[in-house]
Amino acid sequence: xxxxxxxxxxxxxxxxxxxxxxxxxxxxxxxxxxxxxxxxxxxxxxxxxxxxxxxxxxxxxxxxxxxxxxxxxxxxxxxxxxxxxxxxxxxxxxxxxxxxxxxxxxxxxxxxxxxxxxxxxxxxxxxxxxxxxxxxxxxxxxxxxxxxxxxxxxxxxxxxxxxxxxxxxxxxxxxxxxxxxxxxxxxxxxxxxxxxxxxxxxxxxxxxxxxxxxxxxxxxxxxxxxxxxxxxxxxxxxxxxxxxxxxxxxxxxxxxxxxxxxxxxxxxxxxxxxxxxxxxxxxxxxxxxxxxxxxxxxxxxxxxxxxxxxxxxxxxxxxxxxxxxxxxxxxxxxxxxxxxxxxxxxxxxxxxxxxxxxxxxxxxxxxxxxxxxxxxxxxxxxxxxxxxxxxxxxxxxxxxxxxxxxxxxxxxxxxxxxxxxxxxxxxxxxxxxxxxxxxxxxxxxxxxxxxxxxxxxxxxxxxxxxxxxxxxxxxxxxxxxxxxxxxxxxxxxxxxxxxxxxxxxxxxxxxxxxxxxxxxxxxxxxxxxxxxxxxxxxxxxxxxxxxxxxxxxxxxxxxxxxxxxxxxxxxxxxxxxxxxxxxxxxxxxxxxxxxxxxxxxxxxxxxxxxxxxxxxxxxxxxxxxxxxxx
Numbered sequence: 144x145x146x147x148x149x150x151x152x153x154x155x156x157x158x159x160x161x162x163x164x165x166x167x168x169x170x171x172x173x174x175x176x177x178x179x180x181x182x183x184x185x186x187x188x189x190x191x192x193x194x195x196x197x198x199x200x201x202x203x204x205x206x207x208x209x210x211x212x213x214x215x216x217x218x219x220x221x222x223x224x225x226x227x228x229x230x231x232x233x234x235x236x237x238x239x240x241x242x243x244x245x246x247x248x249x250x251x252x253x254x255x256x257x258x259x260x261x262x263x264x265x266x267x268x269x270x271x272x273x274x275x276x277x278x279x280x281x282x283x284x285x286x287x288x289x290x291x292x293x294x295x296x297x298x299x300x301x302x303x304x305x306x307x308x309x310x311x312x313x314x315x316x317x318x319x320x321x322x323x324x325x326x327x328x329x330x331x332x333x334x335x336x337x338x339x340x341x342x343x344x345x346x347x348x349x350x351x352x353x354x355x356x357x358x359x360x361x362x363x364x365x366x367x368x369x370x371x372x373x374x375x376x377x378x379x380x381x382x383x384x385x386x387x388x389x390x391x392x393x394x395x396x397x398x399x400x401x402x403x404x405x406x407x408x409x410x411x412x413x414x415x416x417x418x419x420x421x422x423x424x425x426x427x428x429x430x431x432x433x434x435x436x437x438x439x440x441x442x443x444x445x446x447x448x449x450x451x452x453x454x455x456x457x458x459x460x461x462x463x464x465x466x467x468x469x470x471x472x473x474x475x476x477x478x479x480x481x482x483x484x485x486x487x488x489x490x491x492x493x494x495x496x497x498x499x500x501x502x503x504x505x506x507x508x509x510x511x512x513x514x515x516x517x518x519x520x521x522x523x524x525x526x527x528x529x530x531x532x533x534x535x536x537x538x539x540x541x542x543x544x545x546x547x548x549x550x551x552x553x554x555x556x557x558x559x560x561x562x563x564x565x566x567x568x569x570x571x572x573x574x575x576x577x578x579x580x581x582x583x584x585x586x587x588x589x590x591x592x593x594x595x596x597x598x599x600x601x602x603x604x605x606x607x608x609x610x611x612x613x614x615x616x617x618x619x620x621x622x623x624x625x626x627x628x629x630x631x632x633x634x635x636x637x638x639x640x641x642x643x644x645x646x647x648x649x650x651x652x653x654x655x656x657x658x659x660x661x662x663x664x665x666x667x668x669x670x671x672x673x674x675x676x677x678x679x680x681x682x683x684x685x686x687x688x689x690x691x692x693x694x695x696x697x698x699x700x701x702x703x704x705x706x707x708x709x710x711x712x713x714x715x716x717x718x719x720x721x722x723x724x725x726x727x728x729x730x731x732x733x734x735x736x737x738x739x740x741x742x743x744x745x746x747x748x749x750x751x752x753x754x755x756x757x758x759x760x761x762x763x764x765x766x767x768x769x770x771x772x773x
Contacts, residue, residue: 165212166223168205169285170194176253176288181210183250186421187654187685187704189326190255196262198247198281199224205281207251216248234694240269247278251286252295256325259291261315266298266685266702267694272308279312295320299701299718316712318680321705326423327377330388330395333418335432336370340402340411349525354432356394356417358401362674365614368621369393370432371417373401379664379681381647381751382673383583389773390580391621394419442579444572444628448501453555456492456636467494468570468632473735473768480734486727486754486763489636491559494570497630499548500607507542509535513611517626529613536608544600552599552635556592562637563592567602569609570632573619575769580751582769583673584615585631589638607631639669639764644715644756647672648724649771650732651749652685658746659695660685660702661728665716667709680708686721688729696725716756723763728752731768749773 170176180192195208195216206219213219217233220226226233226245237246247270250263262282264270270278275294283289293315296305308314336356341347344359348367351357356371362378366387371394378385378397388395396419401407407426414432418425447466454467456478464472471494481488504510516531523531556565567588574581586609590602609615610631619626639645644665652660664672666681675681683704687695694700701721706712716724728750736748749771755764 165209166219167207170207170251171287173287175207179207179209180253182422183252184214185654186328187702188320188324189328189422190324191422192253192255194251195219196247196249196251196282197224198278200245200247205285207285216246220246238265238268238270238694238698240271244274247274247281249278251282254320254323257323259293259315260286260288261293261295261320263295263297264301267698267700269300269698272304275308276311297703299703299714299721300699302703302714316706317703318705318708318712321377321680321683324377325399327397328419328421328424329372329374329378329382329385329397330393331419331421332371332388332392332394333416334370334394335414335416335429337432338407338410338413338415338417338426340408342402356415358407360402361677364674365617368617371395371419373398373407373417375399375401376677379647379672379675379683381649381662381664386580386582386751386772387618394424396424398424442573442576442622442624444624444630446497446572446628446630448498448630450496451498451502452496453551454494454496455555455559456488456494459494463494464572466496466498466632468497468572468630468634469575469769470568470570470767471632471634472570473575474634474636474766476734476738477731477765477768480730481765484727484730485723486765489566489639489764489766491556491562491565492634492636493555493559495548495552495603495633495635497572497632499545500610500631502545502548503539503542503604503607506545507538509538509542512538528616532611532613532616535611539608539611540601540604542604544604548603549600552603553592556599556635560637563594564638564640565590565592565599565602565635566638567606568634568636569606570634571610571629572632573615573624573629575767577770578772579622579624580769580772581615581618582751584612584618585609586612603633606633636766639755639757642669642755642757643667643761645669645672646682646716646754648728648752648754649749650728650752651747651771653773654685659693660687661725663721663724665714666707667715670709678708680705682707682710682714682716684714684721686725686728688732689722689726720756720761720763724754727763727765731765735768735770 180194183191183193197206197216208219217230236243252261252263279294283292293313296302296314296316305314336354339355340358344363351367353368355369357369358373360375362376362384374397394417414429416427416429445465450466456475459475478488520528567590569585586606588602588605589597590599591597646665648661648663650661652658653662662685664681664683666672672681685702687700689696707715732750735750750768751771753767757764
């Protein structure tokens, strides 16, 4: 059962207050554990309870700390053990493999779904194998649940010695914890709505309303306007569903047992309040639902249709987004950064401005068709809206492309290098922006020079047409964006048909608010990170920026959350590749914070960055950066 999952009418009465000591020298029962335990400092896993543990190497004594009294190990050592040193000295001595070390520090965690326990070190801790064995044995001898106790492999350093450790103590991999969870907070928020258990989303999607909180058994490719989502499939924190939930500020969670939970089933079609938190969720019935679906702040779009030539990325100006779109503008910033740093951007890059999309509509008399739709769509049912949008897309794709544009595009590709297989990527003024991500709404297509099937003109027109994708249209509608102000530019660069690794990173720690760290998802080849195939898990880890006096960086820390199910439990990138990625992410974050987006709190600001490892030399490519809106 999930801890505190439901607050329903079934919960009657109140909990009696209990007294708990500030620390214990042993845990004799589950009652002892419950009285001392609290939530872990990190949200990387839900459904865990944790107790901080200290072993004093001088006295050979062990202490289990009350989470209510001590948030950090050093607080206990200072207040109770009278270790009056600075925090920096405490960390320097007690997380090193040093003879000066005074304490062994860790967490004793309970996995609530399996009732198993594991001992966890800080991922920065360089504790020797001998001290790990000593620590584990001290806990085992003073702990009632010793038969269910394992040692967690949660860093690249520990992963390298895990086989050796396993010869003496039971170990557990980070992925083993992740794979056995039943609950995951995807978008932490709260909402009122009518609970709808949806067994066939495709068949029911047009009947859903903005006041519905839906229970579904698979990740939707398109998220309709709803008040909340309970899905049975776990998500990466960087999936389109996660990003859409955060953008809309609606609660989204994964709960593997949703379709078998009688408490939920009993509430089907009833008004409820749903609150999603990091370790649990709350549901209770309410009297009525007050509709709240439109964001209070409208997003205004800028556009300039006067630029009528293709533009090499290196010649784009700083404020060119108004005529080439946000993706191409941000790519220009990445290109400039790549000239002085250890990453590349995809070669043979140029932009096709808004002018040509507008020209295509005007020359082929498509504008009246769009205008007619925009004048009447609010009177139509969803099926009719979908049908008319499809007709607009088909008209755009069937209409002949301007011959001069096609000739100029082919000439540009030839002039930029030997690449013939090109990627044509959406670059609108309604995506990749602060306040509106637009992730996954528009299309990217491959065009191959002189190819009969994947032609250049077909790729261009398909990208243009995707401005009128149903999902894109409805997301703009949700944010009250004027569709007449939305324009499609195209970013073009060489494609990556055989990359070794693809990944997405957020340049902040999503699991510890305000702390150092970059959250990264990575996967082998071209297996999709944000929309993976069913049953496929990618690498999830936290790497740390190279900054002054940073113990995470000094200790070459990579904190592992899960490992790829396609790579035998090993990370798909080498430690050296990850260290370089972390530094380049630091460079990118710093640049975008101070240049295009200056303002706010640096620790909380983040960019959503897409990267690849490609070629025989496994070169790091950064292909996209956009503001992360959470």
